[in-house]
Amino acid sequence: MSAQAPKNDTFLRALVREPTPYTPVWIMRQAGRYLPEYNQTRQQAGSFLDLCKNPHLATEVTLQPLARFPLDAAILFSDILTIPDAMGLGLYFAEGEGPRFHRPLREEWEIRNLDVVDPAAHLGYVLDAVSQIRKALDNEVPLIGFSGSPYTLACYMIEGRGKTEFHEIKRMLYARPDLLHTILDVTAQSVVAYLNAQIEAGAQAVMIFDTWGGSLSEAAFREFSLAHIQRICADLHQTRDGQRVPRIVFTKGGGQWLEALAECGADALAVDWTTDLGAARRRVGDRVALQGNLDPAILLTTPDVVEREASRVLASFGHGNGHVFNLGHGVSQFTPPENVAALIDAVHALSPAYHQ
């Protein structure tokens, strides 16, 4: 794989707050159910998990949104739960109910038996997808690799499913913090191995999705989520073949803790739409770039509303570098693709004024 910078490197430059002629944009879950071609490929694959585990089809869906829209980055198509699946918990998807595990962590001996995942042995399908996507991208735009945060993965591993009130993990957090830290330690080491393997396979930036960190108290967030993210950032490859590999950390619902997050070793923080981007910028100063943060619900309206609201996000960040435009969370399956087109066009058309 060539180590030269991609032809369009605005995304990578913005992440390290270098000057760019405009604000780069990609959208979380850009390869997803709002695209008819994605649904077609998924049907062909069988289940969602079959799609994730097939490098050829994962490459196909990763590239689909780039064929439609002039996005400034591609993101690996995969699931955040590949690590616990590789640990043997048995990931499956209940129709209409999201991810589940056949064998959630319940007993102390199950927790003591957890092993750090060897990506080469158990997650080869992801690394193959990364290589194939890089080849297919032909160095046009950079490829983002990703992982769930240890706390977020542990939520699923302990609860056995998403969309819960987190009673099981919180019971463990408050009553048996030692057990939870055991899970988080093994998971954090697995995340490091996984992201470094993605970087070695060609990922040019990495993102850590801390989807459930925002469900914690500040003290618990610092101890059970942030501390493990910090350790991961310290152990990630800084560069590959001389190119810096920036890291983005996204704690959904973490807007109250941006100052602490800015110290975790990330180059950029993704923020959800509840945080005012201008206020966030004043709080983090020049320590990190910011990614975000249009409310995904805006994409359910019309192109003119999308353009108006995109311009408000640009204005809220203001002049200067260090902004990657994105949504504040994944794009909804009910989004008309023409609204995504309007968003990308609006960001590209309106943002140069902020980079003069």
Added chain:
Amino acid sequence: MSAQAPKNDTFLRALVREPTPYTPVWIMRQAGRYLPEYNQTRQQAGSFLDLCKNPHLATEVTLQPLARFPLDAAILFSDILTIPDAMGLGLYFAEGEGPRFHRPLREEWEIRNLDVVDPAAHLGYVLDAVSQIRKALDNEVPLIGFSGSPYTLACYMIEGRGKTEFHEIKRMLYARPDLLHTILDVTAQSVVAYLNAQIEAGAQAVMIFDTWGGSLSEAAFREFSLAHIQRICADLHQTRDGQRVPRIVFTKGGGQWLEALAECGADALAVDWTTDLGAARRRVGDRVALQGNLDPAILLTTPDVVEREASRVLASFGHGNGHVFNLGHGVSQFTPPENVAALIDAVHALSPAYHQ
């Protein structure tokens, strides 16, 4: 109804930041499914809604937690959706799925036809419950009345149910803000009439539950939730028979906006557990009291963990007045009542040290 202060007025004094010998405590949803006696009364009533609409049984369940625990306040047993029900939307509860409306707001003419609710005509069962509860309390502890915030009520009125991604209301918010403001104006006027009627019937403090305000961007929160709460606070009775009637505003997920919330006309802000109480206190200064904010999941553990974590919340607020101890959200139905007992005892035993 007598206008004299209740024998235990620590709660009312703490809300206006007057000195108290200890930190008063009550818990959101204290009359609820974690209590076997509540479940018994509810079964007797028929449905949840039948229970809300029966002043005699609503009085009974309001008093149940006070018979068990030395709580410093009672809260009217009712539902936040009584106003839209009184507007004719047809509230019902689907088993295991929460509240629904038979006739959610869909068409512009339905919105234009909305009328401000006359509590005497349509919510007499609530006002009767307030009077009966006051009689039954015999002035031992104060009674809290409450309402949902206009934005939170509008979420249910437009979506037709809880637990949604708020696609319908957000589509309206961004594409037809005029229509949403029409709904919010009528609802805000209804909330004022409703809370003032509760005050006239005997409520000694009122709380506005802005359960879904935290799902908004800051700009949208200010325009569509906070502005209407502000107008409500301006129009609420300040006193009844010479006694001040303090107001508590609770925007769940509103920790980023405490400075703005502190200006809304509330005496106290309730905060969820994601906000550090000490940091919140520094941010709001002496403008408002604070209520909160133990993570309700802590009540799923054991009495010793509950006591340890309660002491952390007390320490986080620190010395001085203006703290009402509570959870950061409603108590879970899976809570062992003995943990609630441990919590109340811990607050009463440990808090005098912070009031010397």
